[in-house]
Amino acid sequence: MGISLSRQKSSHDLLAGARRVSHDLSVVELIEEAVKNQEGVLSDTGALCVTTGKHTGRSPKDKFIVDTPAVHELISWTNNTPCSEDTFNRLYAKMKKYGEDHQLYVTDVYAGADLENRLQVKFINELAWQHLFIKQLFIKPEKKPSEKEGFTVVCMPGVKADPVEDKTHSETFIILNFDKKMVLIGGGRYAGEMKKSIFSVMNYILPQKGILSMHCSANVGKDGNSALFFGLSGTGKTTLSADPNRNLIGDDEHGWSDEGIFNIEGGCYAKCIKLTEDSEPEIFRAIKYGTVLENVHIQDKTRHADYFDTRYTENTRTAYPLDFIPNAVHPSIAEHPTAIIFLTADAFGVLPPISKLTKEQAMYHFLSGYTSKVAGTERGITEPQATFSIGFGEPFLPLSPLKYARLLGEKIDKFNTHVYLLNTGWSGGPYGVGRRMDLKYTRAMVTAALDGKLDDVDWEIDPIFQVAIPASCPDVPTEILKPSNTWNNKKDYKIQAKKLAKRFAENVEKFKGAMPDDILNAGPKVE
Numbered sequence: 001m002g003i004s005l006s007r008q009k010s011s012h013d014l015l016a017g018a019r020r021v022s023h024d025l026s027v028v029e030l031i032e033e034a035v036k037n038q039e040g041v042l043s044d045t046g047a048l049c050v051t052t053g054k055h056t057g058r059s060p061k062d063k064f065i066v067d068t069p070a071v072h073e074l075i076s077w078t079n080n081t082p083c084s085e086d087t088f089n090r091l092y093a094k095m096k097k098y099g100e101d102h103q104l105y106v107t108d109v110y111a112g113a114d115l116e117n118r119l120q121v122k123f124i125n126e127l128a129w130q131h132l133f134i135k136q137l138f139i140k141p142e143k144k145p146s147e148k149e150g151f152t153v154v155c156m157p158g159v160k161a162d163p164v165e166d167k168t169h170s171e172t173f174i175i176l177n178f179d180k181k182m183v184l185i186g187g188g189r190y191a192g193e194m195k196k197s198i199f200s201v202m203n204y205i206l207p208q209k210g211i212l213s214m215h216c217s218a219n220v221g222k223d224g225n226s227a228l229f230f231g232l233s234g235t236g237k238t239t240l241s242a243d244p245n246r247n248l249i250g251d252d253e254h255g256w257s258d259e260g261i262f263n264i265e266g267g268c269y270a271k272c273i274k275l276t277e278d279s280e281p282e283i284f285r286a287i288k289y290g291t292v293l294e295n296v297h298i299q300d301k302t303r304h305a306d307y308f309d310t311r312y313t314e315n316t317r318t319a320y321p322l323d324f325i326p327n328a329v330h331p332s333i334a335e336h337p338t339a340i341i342f343l344t345a346d347a348f349g350v351l352p353p354i355s356k357l358t359k360e361q362a363m364y365h366f367l368s369g370y371t372s373k374v375a376g377t378e379r380g381i382t383e384p385q386a387t388f389s390i391g392f393g394e395p396f397l398p399l400s401p402l403k404y405a406r407l408l409g410e411k412i413d414k415f416n417t418h419v420y421l422l423n424t425g426w427s428g429g430p431y432g433v434g435r436r437m438d439l440k441y442t443r444a445m446v447t448a449a450l451d452g453k454l455d456d457v458d459w460e461i462d463p464i465f466q467v468a469i470p471a472s473c474p475d476v477p478t479e480i481l482k483p484s485n486t487w488n489n490k491k492d493y494k495i496q497a498k499k500l501a502k503r504f505a506e507n508v509e510k511f512k513g514a515m516p517d518d519i520l521n522a523g524p525k526v527e
């Protein structure tokens with residue numbers, strides 16, 4: 001048809017020898033490119049469907065931070081893996097060479113809906129569909145940005161590391177270089193790595209400016225009261241933040257400054273496993289032209305998406321811009337939150353479905369970050385695996401975890417935020433015996449908490465976990481509120497609950513001396 005795509009030169013060093021560079025393509029152009037390049041097909045609702053090969057979830061073991069003198073003291077090396085400048089330089093050179101004779105897509109976007117604290121990010125992509133993902137997931141600039149002070153992400157899945165020569169864990173690499181303000185991603189196509197690496201960058205930048213960055217979703221009620229939902233992957237941030245009665249701010253990454261909260265992203269990245277229009281109507285209907293569908297099986301001929309098919313992974317995903325959700329707020333900012341909900345997918349089935357935390361307990365549970373890694377979300381995870389992940393997002397926190405905890409503590413104190421713990425995981429027994437908490441009830445508990453319908457009920461302190469359990473909750477069967485009631489054998493419940501309490505206590509040992517005793521003593525009771 002002879003439509004010419006933009007070919008203007010860009011200033012970035014990586015592009016110096018690149019012969020085929022397309023700048024700032026539109027959504028439609030990128031979809032055309034992806035189909036032309038045979039990267040994917042369109043579904044019957046118009047979504048661009050792709051598969052990502054070996055990597056269908058994040059690969060934490062392949063993620064590195066370049067250890068340079070300027071950042072060495074700042075980075076927390078207990079939860080981040082260092083690599084040398086030499087590794088970075090070698091892989092950068094490989095990418096530059098590869099880019100000389102491959103088609104590249106380049107654009108500038110923003111991370112951060114707060115104009116004062118946004119970060120400009122230049123994305124250089126090999127794949128058109130990944131570039132579409134970027135366009136939909138980040139914040140689109142109103143006019144061409146100035147290019148100063150930004151980060152650059154180079155994502156070339158076709159470039160592979162040599163683990164021996166390049167000193168990586170495998171041929172896959174995700175390398176953050178804070179000195180050079182660059183991220184290199186190669187050897188894998190899972191799109192989540194791109195957004196989560198910029199989240200890691202924001203988790204480095206924002207707290208150093210006194211702004212808390214958080215692995216949470218956010219929405220706001222008609223009364224202007226906003227709520228945050230913290231949670232590790234697969235625990236319900238995206239699902240629970242899409243609520244017809246509340247307006248969506250964002251589904252995964254937020255900042256909390258002195259002015260209020262703001263989304264870091266411009267789109268959502270939802271799981272599609274077992275997705276139905278009935279249970280998650282907002283997300284289901286967002287899967288249309290402009291949306292990316294990752295690793296969802298598409299039927300031949302009809303091009304119909306089968307959300308129940310797990311042939312590629314349990315971690316099937318869809319990415320769409322915020323305005324595909326009918327009640328999303330634009331710009332995605334809101335007042336200081338009045339409520340915080342910690343989402344935990346308890347694989348042991350012993351934590352109450354909803355409980356209220358004191359200030360000290362809130363800090364204790366933020367530091368503990370007890371939850372499960374959910375199947376498919378990380379490489380090698382095939383069933384829920386209990387884990388303690390500080391801030392419910394430890395893989396994304398470059399600085400000392402205590403920095404995030406202290407900032408949260410200050411904010412909760414200042415704004416008197418109510419904090420709840422919500423078990424979106426198992427009930428009636430551990431994984432394999434019990435059942436995943438019914439989403440309908442989880443939603444009812446969230447609504448009750450946020451609408452103040454739990455304010456006047458009686459609360460009972462759980463003898464082991466010490467948290468307050470409501471005596472009743474509208475639209476939820478009373479018998480499920482106390483977890484021991486849902487187990488066939490109460491003795492088994494007690495044994496399992498005590499085992500978990502012990503794990504909490506062992507985990508929190510590492511904070512002794514660094515955090516006040518009243519916080520460290522606010523955990524479950526162990527005799």
Ligand SMILES: Nc1ncnc2c1ncn2[C@@H]1O[C@H](COP(=O)(O)OP(=O)(O)O)[C@@H](O)[C@H]1O
Pocket residue numbers: 231232233234235236237238239240251269270271272273424425436437438439440442
């Ligand atoms: N009780 C529940 N609460 C929340 N999510 C649930 C529940 N039961 C099942 N789910 C499913 O678990 C998944 C939660 O994933 P998601 O909201 O994408 O998590 P996150 O955004 O935190 O990674 C969804 O597929 C959702 O349908």
Ligand SMILES: C=C(OP(=O)(O)O)C(=O)O
Pocket residue numbers: 057058192193196231232233234237238252269377
């Ligand atoms: C993109 C991700 O985020 P989440 O599952 O928390 O939505 C991920 O963990 O790969």
Ligand SMILES: [Mn+2]
Pocket residue numbers: 234237238239251252269270271
């Ligand atoms: Mn999510």
